[in-house]
Amino acid sequence: MRVLALNPGSSRMKGTLVERGVAHDSASWPGADESSDERAVDDAVRRWGHPDAVAVRFVHGGSRARPELVDDDLLARLARLTPLAPLHQPLSLGVASAARSVLPDVPVVASFDTAFHRGLPKAAARYALPRTWSERFTRHGFHGLSCRYALRHTSDVLGVHPGEVRMLCCHIGSGVSVTAVRRGTSADTSMGFTPLEGAVMSTRSGSVDPGLLLHLLDSGEVDLAALADALQHRSGLAGLSGTSGDVREVLAARARGDRDAALAIDVFTHRLRREIGSCAMSLDRLDAIAFTGGVAENQPGLLGEILDGLAPLDLTVDRELLFGSGDRLVSEPGTGAAVLVVESREDLELARDARDALRP
Ligand SMILES: Nc1ncnc2c1ncn2[C@@H]1O[C@H](COP(=O)(O)OP(=O)(O)O)[C@@H](O)[C@H]1O
Ligand SMILES: CC(=O)OP(=O)(O)O
Numbered sequence: 153m154r155v156l157a158l159n160p161g162s163s164r165m166k167g168t169l170v171e172r173g174v175a176h177d178s179a180s181w182p183g184a185d186e187s188s189d190e191r192a193v194d195d196a197v198r199r200w201g202h203p204d205a206v207a208v209r210f211v212h213g214g215s216r217a218r219p220e221l222v223d224d225d226l227l228a229r230l231a232r233l234t235p236l237a238p239l240h241q242p243l244s245l246g247v248a249s250a251a252r253s254v255l256p257d258v259p260v261v262a263s264f265d266t267a268f269h270r271g272l273p274k275a276a277a278r279y280a281l282p283r284t285w286s287e288r289f290t291r292h293g294f295h296g297l298s299c300r301y302a303l304r305h306t307s308d309v310l311g312v313h314p315g316e317v318r319m320l321c322c323h324i325g326s327g328v329s330v331t332a333v334r335r336g337t338s339a340d341t342s343m344g345f346t347p348l349e350g351a352v353m354s355t356r357s358g359s360v361d362p363g364l365l366l367h368l369l370d371s372g373e374v375d376l377a378a379l380a381d382a383l384q385h386r387s388g389l390a391g392l393s394g395t396s397g398d399v400r401e402v403l404a405a406r407a408r409g410d411r412d413a414a415l416a417i418d419v420f421t422h423r424l425r426r427e428i429g430s431c432a433m434s435l436d437r438l439d440a441i442a443f444t445g446g447v448a449e450n451q452p453g454l455l456g457e458i459l460d461g462l463a464p465l466d467l468t469v470d471r472e473l474l475f476g477s478g479d480r481l482v483s484e485p486g487t488g489a490a491v492l493v494v495e496s497r498e499d500l501e502l503a504r505d506a507r508d509a510l511r512p
C-alpha cells in the first residue's frame with residue numbers, strides 16, 4: 153500500500169510517501185491556509201503519483217484510542233477540539249479536507265497524537281480540581297506518534313520487546329514534551345489537557361502558575377483573547393529572547409553575546425530537565441532516554457547542555473557520538489541507561505495507522 157503521510161506542523165507541513173512501511177521520499181511545504189494545503193497535496197501527487205491512502209496527523213483526538221477514517225462527521229467533531237490545540241488542529245483539518253477534494257477516491261485516515269497516552273494511570277491523568285471538573289477535564293498528552301516510533305526504535309536497539317522497555321521520550325521540536333513509557337504505554341507525560349502544559353517551547357509558555365493567569369485576568373492587564381495569544385504565540389523562547397523562537401536564531405543571538413537569548417536558553421534547558429526528572433519518577437527503573445524532534449536531531453551542542461545537567465540520572469554520554477549524525481546511541485555501552493538520538497518518524501507511524509485502519 154502506498155500511503156501519503158501528512159504531518160502539519162506549526163511552521164511547515166511535512167509529507168512522505170511510504171510504501172510497505174518504507175519511506176520513499178519526503179518534502180515540506182510552507183503553511184498554512186486553504187490554498188497552500190491544496191497546493192501541497194497537488195504537489196505531492198505530482199511528485200509521487202496517486203497514493204492508495206492518505207494519513208493525516210491530528211494533534212488532538214480527544215479520547216479516541218485508534219486512527220479513524222475521515223468523513224464529514226469526523227471532521228466536524230475534530231473541529232470542536234480546535235480551541236484546545238489552536239496551533240495545530242486547523243492545519244490538520246485544512247489538509248485533510250484538501251486531500252479529500254484533490255483525491256476524492258482515496259481514503260483519508262486521521263491519526264491522533266493523544267492515542268498513545270490513553271493508558272495514562274489516573275494518578276497522572278487527573279488534575280486536582282473539584283470532582284465534576286477532574287472527571288471531565290483530564291490530561292491527554294501529545295507527541296504520541298513520535299513516542300511510539302521512539303519506543304519501537306529503542307526496543308530494536310536494546311534488543312528487547314517494546315513492552316519490557318522503561319524509557320523516557322523527550323521530543324524537542326517547536327513543541328517540547330517528555331513522556332515516561334512503561335509496558336508499551338504512557339506512564340506520565342508533561343503535556344496535559346492541551347499541548348500548552350509542561351516544558352518551555354518555541355512560542356508556547358509551557359506551565360505557568362495558574363494563580364498568575366488568574367491575576368492577569370483579574371487585574372485587567374489582559375483580556376482572554378490577548379492572554380491566549382500571548383501564551384500560544386508570544387511566549388517560550390520567542391518571548392524570553394525577543395526572537396522568532398526558532399532555536400537556531402536564539403543560539404545565534406546567544407553566540408553574539410545577547411543576554412536575553414542566553415537567559416532564554418537557560419530557562420528552556422532548566423525547565424526541560426525538570427520535566428525529565430519528574431517523568432523519570434514514574435518508572436521503577438530507567439533503561440533508555442530517547443531524544444527526538446528537530447532540535448534534538450540537529451543541535452547536539454544544546455542537547456549536550458541538557459544532558460550535562462542530568463547528573464542524578466548517572467548517564468555516561470560520549471561527546472564524539474553526541475556530535476555524530478543520524479540515529480545513534482550516544483551513551484557508552486554498559487554504563488546505565490542508554491541515551492539515544494532518534495529521528496522523529498511520525499510519517500512511518502502515520503502510514504502504519506492508515507494500513508491498520510483500512511485493513512479489511
Ligand atoms: N538544522 C536544523 N534544521 C531544522 N530545524 C532545526 C535545526 N536546528 C534546530 N532546529 C529546530 O527545530 C525546530 C523544528 O523542529 P520540528 O520537530 O521540525 O518541529 P515541528 O514539527 O514542531 O515544526 C525549529 O524550531 C528549529 O528551532
Ligand atoms: C504537539 C506538538 O506540540 O507538536 P509539534 O511539536 O509538532 O508542534
Ligand SMILES: [Mg+2]
Pocket residue numbers: 161325326
Ligand atoms: Mg513536530
